[in-house]
Amino acid sequence: MARSIATKNQHQSDSPVPVDGSSMKREFVPFWGAVFGTLAAFYSLALLYSVVDTSLSSSVFRGGFILAITSMIFMRYPARSNSPRSRPSSVDLFLIVLAFLTFGNFIIDYDNMVWRTGAATTRDIVFAALAIGLVLEASRRAMSPILPLIALVLVLYGYLGAWVPGDLFGHQGFQVRQIAGEVYASMNGIFGFVTHVFIAYVMLFVLMGAVFQAFGAGNFFIGLPVALMGGSRGGAAKASVVSSGLFGSISGSATANVAATGTFTIPLMKRTGYRPQVAAGIEAGASTGGMFLPPVMGAGAFLMAEMLQVPYVEIIKVALVPALLYFVAVLMMVHFEAVGTGIKPIPAEERRQVRDVLREGWFYLFPLVVLFGALFTGRTASYAAFLAIISFLLFMFVKMLFERRPREFFRLLIKALIEGGEKSLMVGSAAAPVGIIVSMVLLTGLGFKFAAILINLSHSELWLALILVMIGTIILGMGMTVTADYLILAVLAVPALGELGAPLLAAHMAVFWFSQSSNVTPPVCMAAFAGAGIAQANPYSSGFHAMRFSAYLYIMPFMFVYTPVLMPEGFNMDVLHTWIGLLIATVPFAAAATGYLFGRISVVERILMLLCAIGLSIPDWRFSALGLAGLLLLAFLFSNRQKKYTPVSSEGRT
Template identity: 40%
Template sequence: MSNVTGERTQTEAQVEQVLKNYDTESRFRKFTSHHVTRTVAFMAIALSLFHLYTAWTGPLVTLKHRALHTSVVMALVFLLYPFSKKSAGDKLTVVDILLAILSLATGAYILIDYNGIVLRAGMPNNTDLIFAFITLLLVLEAGRRITGKELAILAVIFLAYAYFGRSLPGNLLSHRGYGIKDILDYMYLTTEGIFGIPIGVSSTYIILFILFGSFLDKSGMGQFFNDLAMALAGTSRGGPAKVAVVSSGFMGSINGSAVANVVTTGCFTIPLMKKVGYRPEFAGAVEAAASVGGQILPPVMGAAAFIMAETLGVPYLKIAIAAAVPAVLYYLGIIMMVHLQACKRGLQGIPKEEVPRVWDVLKSRGHLLLPLVGLVYLLVKGYTPIYAAFYSIVLTVLVSALKKETRMSFRDILKALEDGTRTALGVAMSCAIVGIIVGVATLTGFGLKLASAILLVGQGNLFITLVLTMIACLILGMGLPSIPAYIITATMAAPALAKMGVPPLVSHMFVFYFGMLANLTPPVALAAFAGAGIAGANPTSTGIQSMKLALAGFIVPFVFVYSPSLMLINTTWLDAVMVTITATIGVIALAGAVEGYLLTHANALTRVLLLVGALCMIKPGVITDVVGIVVIAAAVLLQRMEIKKKREITA
């Protein structure tokens, strides 16, 4: 028993260290003072209860609601997150307490003087400007503490651009310029800057779905997903890797944090993958690619789908339906590469006696699926995501009580409320900072100017424009969580595609994919580096391997741009089925080409044929489909001839 306890403690310590290295949101203080701990817990629980109450009764006036949400979040960040890594991690400083009080004051000012602010619209007084300046500094500092310096630096650059834009040479990026008073007014006293759409979605949809995920976690949903995936795929070839793909995909969709998901599920799946014979780099890459993909997997999609729905003004359900087939293709690509790697290396699964039975898992915790079923049902029936999330949380508490092992105590409920707010802090501050960036882009027209620049370089060619947009998204999304990455790329890069005639939903999904995949692309592949930390592997090698595993994710967005029927947009069911089948064959062939194995080890010629056939099948069109089928059939025939030859030699 002592050995088991020691191993568990060692694993927990490793998880904590990796999280601190790669996930700034995990570098929070652990107070020695019970009074401070209780104060922080009270504030976090109160904020969660406020959002649950407004989900039931309706939100406050827009500016009030967003300001209150932001101010309490900032206060909690200053209390929980130290100034730097070297700062004390167990006690507060006087400066942090003052910053937390100032944060609360910025929200209180809007709540108290809301009528005056409305009457003074466009003509702020000195007090307005002072609070605006303080809020701007507090948002930047709180964001730096919890999300890292990259996003805060980007926001400062954009603020400088708003002020100095008049001095830029040429007409491509220059603008008339704005004074400090104009910038402060726009950022604090309107719903276009800090309190714009990103923080609006954070204070309504995102906080509720993060709470939903927190309640699911407390009911044991994470363990259920792991056990179910183990029961379904554990005994197959390379079973642990397939378990990682399935469980990490589902959990990544719900919790919305790729890096945290890599570490929390990876501490279980990565050692199992290494145990059956996968190389450390491959094991870390599987977990990273699967966790990142959770952001594109319905029904929750890491909450970014709600921002997309709000930005485009379309129902959330339309986003989820459009994302379904591409997400399946993404995961099919990973699973196929995992399977072919296992076949190539002769790896086996986990012994049957060590794997739980599907029926036993479902009998023990299967009832925990009911809240997810309820969520999907409410969304399909046309209820708002806020309504659906609220009642799904209530349903989670009720359903968990059906069995003793999943029943949530009052303490568990309070902990779920506290953890929900804590988890939402990073997303909320990212949204607040991104609000500054989007606000400047709107104020100055930067998004349209960048779109014009991309189109100018692309010379009106759609493919070149797509490639340039992809590169821009991978750079803009570098080191950022998926939600701010999507908002920034949608503001900066999506307009270029819109000008080329790409439908808005398709263009936004395109930039979302590549903003998300920036978590896997070196030099700043945070999710891959976290996986490498757990696996004890080389970070760069793990990043390159994770890109190979996620290769379908780099190609599928190009497919749905040229053929929106893959996203079930303006298409018949027959067309949708045909394009899905051809894309599926293409993804399987692509996996064979990358891994160098399909039916047996593939030589250079076979790999080239598989790659050519894959690209032809993935690209929509009758001619390309026919060519792809012929080329892939030739590759399969060569493989069969190779197998027959080996058998004859053996005989």
């Protein structure tokens, strides 16, 4: 069973759309497919067990995770394009043996290493060098060379600091023993808090998403929005926005989200009149929004909670309203685009009744209720995910038992466990390199130096510092995951933003949102590229349309910093006023972004609409009143202008 599923999954992943490195995965022969499937399934079971057995030591917990991830990566991902594609090479098997020796030594000898902190032995140094090489090579295979290269440069920087010219970046340098102790022989570096967050929280939510998908939740999360919104103008795109938001809120990857939902929504958008590049852009923008829509919000949100030392539910509370505003803005842009270009609703024969969809799939909402209920009653995020997974599986077992399909339940369960393990590889491969980067930044004091540089470059202006951080996230995002992108700049840039007056939580949220921009910002915008592959559209044109529909992604971080009541600690009239103003502001903002309201509007009129949106976004009654009055006046003038507007077909625009 494990063999057939692992082999089948590989066939599915070798699609023309390069999603999360799947084009580099091996297509196993049956024997190695069975071996890998068994390892992945046991890994997923171990994740669930780790939630229940709290007696596991940190060395076993973290060392075992790194061992499992690196071993499966060496098995699944070839070293080079000419490496064997159906089985691991002899070099891969040798690296797996080295991983068992290296990380097994950490698990067994950790207590002794703690006693000799600061006095690493030659053996510790050798194993530290092996560990660094293994985790960086695993990350290179599963993602790209950029993140491992940054980690390696920082390790060398830690050692060669005395040779670095200038007082700003130069430092006294650290001995090999000190670096080995920091990176390997301690609960910092490879086995630090980053690894802890990944295994304790992130991987459980990855597994939860895999379980939901294996049992058909994806079809429900697509079918329900189609039934709800398909009958309106631009219904296909609106359904895409909502389904991508729902699916993305539990998937944790914008690119994978596009591949999962876009295969249905993008062809549907094209059939109703959207140009291929516009359909790809809408899907990419909506899927990216799912990355900051609770409950999951990707790995970065868990890391944020850990760094801020607050319960994860507090991150959910402050993230919910901004995320909903983002989706309202995207829906408004989609609606105006549809009205202006004459896009039709989804044909009645292609959509179902809402009651029929709910009757057949209501139980997919049950685990989300369990998840939110557990979080808001004080449970940890890991235990909440565990409860959601187990309750859903128990329900599905009873349901399929009554339907006389018990064998199918176990087949889908094994499939979910294997997919959960496999989907952990790319995400998990970032944990150790990022841990190395964080430990070297803290050891060398580079974070304080970077903060000084950022403050100097921005001339102590917070708005300019935010722009520089945004540029930095886009550049870093070209070669690494958004999680690594966020964490590196959270360590380097957040202290500077704090010194310039930004509240700490607002600064983290700003960097977190900015880090998602690499999904939709050319030249490297993987979510848009994935959508373009499905839509058979120009990738860069799709990327620019994705930027347009994701415009709030670049604006909201400034509002986090300059509008504190957007993320309040309590609720009062000022908070309500701000939320209502921002909600109304999505209308003129969408009109300005698309160039349509009741008809096509000119450049000057778009600027006026943008000014109305800005006025409504300022948490001051006077500006809000001016913005609202301006919006109502412009809407009245546009709807009554003498010049009759004739809709232009979507194909006629470029």
